[in-house]
Amino acid sequence: MPSTPRRSTKQRSIVLEIVARAKTHPTAEEVFTIARKKLPEISLATVYRNLHLLAEEGKIREVQFEGSTLRYDGMTMEHEHFCCRSCGVVEDLPVSLPAATVASIQSQLGAIIERYSLDYYGVCQRCKESAA
């Protein structure tokens, strides 16, 4: 299934670059604010359109944490997250869920498991220590 041909625009590459470089899992609004510094005429609608497009192409990922709006993640490898409820920081984690666990659920359900999302919530080291 050949998808519509995509053109390369300043707007699109800036959006990709921002998300890829960001370590903060930015929201669309945050990407927009950063993008404006490099390309003042860029519009929020364009940021949204490109975020979806890039996510569809697998070049970035959409992630959503409790109580937050949609965020974007430049880390495209499979991974998990930790969110601090005190300072809000989101840390990327390597895969911790054993493949055998996924396989076992899959066969128990008789379903196909294509992916999963695993988010840990709590208090990060820094906040834990400053609260002590």
Next chain:
Amino acid sequence: MPSTPRRSTKQRSIVLEIVARAKTHPTAEEVFTIARKKLPEISLATVYRNLHLLAEEGKIREVQFEGSTLRYDGMTMEHEHFCCRSCGVVEDLPVSLPAATVASIQSQLGAIIERYSLDYYGVCQRCKESAA
């Protein structure tokens, strides 16, 4: 920390009852529609207010799946979910993530992990079979 005293109202108990009995992880709008059948004068704002309140008290849970709006879950025990991308069904699953895995991440991060959310995505048995 003594929280404000809570009053017991028809509206609140109906909202709780609906979510507790539901097996479908309903949205606020769905809870509202069902509630109207028993209490035609109930307002959507009241449904929202009570859903938040009950979630805060731990009597129900807020859950959010990819591409969906916030849903409510009457199952308060720790558990996980499977979502079918074809028919949209959400199945409750018992805990699959080994406690040792959580403990290991916690010590690696030096953080406190209070809870986690684990959602599996794929195609359920029924949809898998009807597609074959």
Next chain:
DNA sequence: GTATGTGCAAAACGTTTGCAGAGAT
């Protein structure tokens, strides 16, 4: 009697869309 809870309507919020013109191919 007092303060919480409610219904209503309006506002807020994040996101999407229609459109006419700009720009990539």
Next chain:
DNA sequence: ATCTCTGCAAACGTTTTGCACATAC
């Protein structure tokens, strides 16, 4: 020349809020 992409503004769906009245305590 074509067809995608853009900026703008308006629309959208969901959720929250201000207010005056109702109701649980």
